[in-house]
Amino acid sequence: MVELKEETPYRWRIEPETGMHVPGIVYASRALLPDSGKSGAADQSLVQVANVATLPGVVTASYAMPDVHWGYGFPIGGVAATDIGRGGVVSPGGVGFDISCGVRLLASELTDDELRPALPALMDALDRAIPRGMGKGAVWKLARSSELEEVLLRGAGYAVERGHGEQGDLDHCEDRGAVADADPDQVSPRARERGLQQVGSLGSGNHFLEVETVETVYDEKIAEAYGLWPGRVCVMIHSGSRGLGHQICTDFVRLMEKAMPRYGIAVPDRQLACVPVESPEGRDYLGAMAAAANYSRVNRQLLGEAARRAFRDATKRGRLELVYDVSHNLAKIETHPVDGRERRLCVHRKGATRALPPGHAELAPDHAAVGQPVLVPGSMGTGSYVLAGVPNGGAFYSACHGAGRQMSRHQALKHVRGQNLAASLEAAGIAVRGASRRGLAEEAPDAYKDVDSVVEVCEHAGLARTVAKLRPVGVVKG
């Protein structure tokens, strides 16, 4: 049992106990604390927050975002940084299986009213244009393995060079669409094999493409800088690195389990397998992880292009401006102050979104004055948010990544019937395409925490600022 001390109504502390190098900090309201609601099964995510605090080299605190829930090793919604110069480790469980899973938001030239007559045609066009599900089929059939190599090395820039998008898209991608230091040689043959077939496909589970309209603007100045105004129709895409990323995570968890004893590392949970960042295995993982991240950036670039084509076909107006593309499963080498000194850290964000403050050097010129867009998809049919990074943001400049599960897929299946759900979504004016009844039930809104409350905590806890809320009008489910 983990004991929580209330620091503020939006911030709770786990005191460091045996083995913990730092405290745990949980950003949540009382109502959002794991296991406080109707989850049914005991959620172990707070134990996981405490376990992460035992990792070698971890600094400041092991953090949990307000949408935290039980994950593999790290909780989903977990943030932790390790000091590279002091034996700090990297852990694949702190990135997750869907490496660089993330969200891309595009804004159309249509208003809600203009779209309405064309919505059924648009949804049908998206239904045809967006490959999804577990299997094969993708927007881009890579001709040769050398093409995959370029994808892994160069990310979205390569896709744009090959005609899949506009140069300007890259300005609004995290890392300009490619993580440096990707090492395709560390990507196993099995991971490559899975990757060849799937670049430009949504996947299954909670991945989706939504047509949304800007419902409420909370901060006009920032919303204007992002190109968001009430009634503007947008497209939100949530997808990741598909089987390739999953295979890389599997490969390196196995490898690190074996390597750990060599570095004298013991962890309280074998899912937290890790090695020092400055070790051959650590460098190899980060090289493979960067390659998977680049794959995911290409994947979302291609899905965005497919959406542009569908808009062109169905509405004759295909211009979709990229608002932003950001990951929520990644480890990054960043510099942050620790005890008053700048340190090189390996920042793990798993189910957490980087949220750079205004004035940060890595921001695009048009975002420099207002901070980085933070894209927060809600559960199916409930609406999504755009937030912005703030000065002095907590948890190494991180914020939430979604609503956060409170029911397992299995529990959701028992509670919700997909058929009823499809009917109620359609009754609410939300067009649904491509989802199986089972898939719908697994992702039902009741299975998730309330995204409004999650975002409210982010704002009150000083992690990010609320900019706009988007309402779904159509969903394509993986």
Ligand SMILES: [Zn+2]
């Ligand atoms: Zn995701």
